[in-house]
Amino acid sequence: GAGVSQSPSNKVTEKGKDVELRCDPISGHTALYWYRQSLGQGLEFLIYFQGNSAPDKSGLPSDRFSAERTGGSVSTLTIQRTQQEDSAVYLCASSFTGATGELFFGEGSRLTVL
Amino acid sequence: AQKITQTQPGMFVQEKEAVTLDCTYDTSDPSYGLFWYKQPSSGEMIFLIYQGSYDQQNATEGRYSLNFQKARKSANLVISASQLGDSAMYFCAMREGMTGGGADGLTFGKGTHLIIQP
Numbered sequence: 128g129a130g131v132s133q134s135p136s137n138k139v140t141e142k143g144k145d146v147e148l149r150c151d152p153i154s155g156h157t158a159l160y161w162y163r164q165s166l167g168q169g170l171e172f173l174i175y176f177q178g179n180s181a182p183d184k185s186g187l188p189s190d191r192f193s194a195e196r197t198g199g200s201v202s203t204l205t206i207q208r209t210q211q212e213d214s215a216v217y218l219c220a221s222s223f224t225g226a227t228g229e230l231f232f233g234e235g236s237r238l239t240v241l
Numbered sequence: 242a243q244k245i246t247q248t249q250p251g252m253f254v255q256e257k258e259a260v261t262l263d264c265t266y267d268t269s270d271p272s273y274g275l276f277w278y279k280q281p282s283s284g285e286m287i288f289l290i291y292q293g294s295y296d297q298q299n300a301t302e303g304r305y306s307l308n309f310q311k312a313r314k315s316a317n318l319v320i321s322a323s324q325l326g327d328s329a330m331y332f333c334a335m336r337e338g339m340t341g342g343g344a345d346g347l348t349f350g351k352g353t354h355l356i357i358q359p
Contacts, residue, residue, distance in 0.1 A: 153329055156352075162346075162349075168321070168352075169332060169349045170286075170350050172347075172348070216284060229276070229288050229291060230276075230288070232278075232282055233285075234283070235285070237284075
């Protein structure tokens with residue numbers, strides 16, 4: 128489809144393992160965002176990419192979290208040495224750069240750290 | 242201070258009644274945009290409606306309208322003639338600055354869990 132695509136939709140891992148979450152934004156969208164949503168909570172900003180500019184990493188909770196965006200399109204969020212508190216739904220969104228700036232969200236990747 | 246405040250953690254409403262979901266915001270930027278998103282149990286975030294800070298009229302999209310009271314920094318979502326399918330989490334969000342993507346995208350409130358009863 129033409130929407131934001133995220134994979135995997137569900138990931139169960141053991142504490143201490145590394146995980147990678149992938150986001151494929153809508154074609155032509157220059158801005159890409161990662162958010163985290165813990166159970167029953169709102170969305171917590173993690174990182175923002177705009178075109179080829181350096182990303183805004185101000186929301187990353189620790190140095191175990193990193194993200195890259197290759198070729199201005201697909202993005203990968205990596206969590207190293209996962210902890211139980213990392214369990215959450217990780218949502219990716221993309222948008223045009225414009226006045227309204229509506230964000231289009233993917234369906235999220237649900238991460239469970241045992 | 243929280244930038245987006247949603248004071249109703251949960252609401253129960255009878256089907257076909259109108260619903261008002263509260264949202265207040267805090268910003269010193271004269272240019273900003275306000276958004277409402279719906280998140281059903283499936284988890285996807287669905288954009289509902291947008292209001293720009295310089296818009297003269299309240300935004301409307303079908304059964305959704307935004308009651309924008311700029312002086313009170315209030316942006317309540319009104320759903321007319323509620324339906325069972327409206328049961329979901331509803332998030333109010335703000336982007337500060339009208340141009341560009343913004344350094345941090347949208348700032349979200351904690352959400353309101355709306356349950357429509359038959």
